Amino acid sequence: MEKLKKDQWIIGGVILFAIAMIAFGLIKDKVEKDALDTAEIKFYNFPSNKLIDTNYFVLSGKIDDPSIKLDVELGKLLSYSNGNFKILIERKSEDAEGLLDINLSKGNAIRNIQKKFSVKFNRATKEYLAKLKIQELKKQKVEERAEFNRKVKDFGKKAGKIKTRHPEWSWEDCSNIADNKIWIGMDIEMLVYIRGRDFSRNVSNYGGGNQYQYCWMDYTPSCFYDNDGDGKIESYN
Incomplete structure (x- = not known):
């Protein structure tokens, strides 16, 4: 108990x-x-x-x-x-x-x-x-100019001039354009930069949307094709 x-x-x-x-x-x-x-x-x-x-x-x-x-x-x-x-x-x-x-x-x-x-x-x-804002902008411009000059050393002065006129293009593309190179996927405007605007432009549509042909008859290759209207070369002859 x-x-x-x-x-x-x-x-x-x-x-x-x-x-x-x-x-x-x-x-x-x-x-x-x-x-x-x-x-x-x-x-x-x-x-x-x-x-x-x-x-x-x-x-x-x-x-x-x-x-x-x-x-x-x-x-x-x-x-x-x-x-x-x-x-x-x-x-x-x-x-x-x-x-x-x-x-x-x-x-x-x-x-x-x-x-x-x-x-x-x-x-x-x-x-x-x-x-301070003005100083920051000046510093930014100096840094951008220094970077631009470094790229010019890497890709060449001619590529630098092209880049100045077309900052939206890559340095690699500007270098290729400076060497008059043509490649699948390049912008039509890049080809115009190389050859000028003396070309003929033809539009055709076979039911799948507009297709474009650009021809420079004094050059070889002569004609370039944009099959979907995106402004890029997809074939040429």
Whole structure:
């Protein structure tokens, strides 16, 4: 009998402990959820926010509960310490404003909020941004010219002249055109560049759509065929 009572006390204790743990977990979850629901986030205005270049700036702010974990979407969290955070954001307008998706978490509780930010840059900053933009454009042109010159060394000056007039053509195609090469799949306009516009153009249709024939009678091969109207040579004779 005494052993039975002892076993009942042990089972009862285990049950009470389990109930207490469940209650504690429920209370803990509620406390964490309440903390997220009442969390306040503040964004600082200029000059606390740092410009990176003409396209990006760092948005600074603070959350009132530093125990809450924070992450962002459509931005990059640069630092987060003691509730203070810095987020890298793309600047899409003269000033910077929009909605920031913020993910908060504490324990098992998770909350996603959208926080509006509006950062006004002063006149001096806007003038600085305009100068940066000009500098970036100049740098881009210098880099493009340097790359162009490297390609000219690889493909030749004549190919470079063709590329200048037709930037939509590849360097390989420009090199072939410079050597007066003809190949299946080349654009008709490339052939016109080589031979000129003194040609005859004939259109025929046998029920499957227009087919085109281009002929230069003073050259060999003379005639070229575009069978589906895509502007590319598919055969010649």
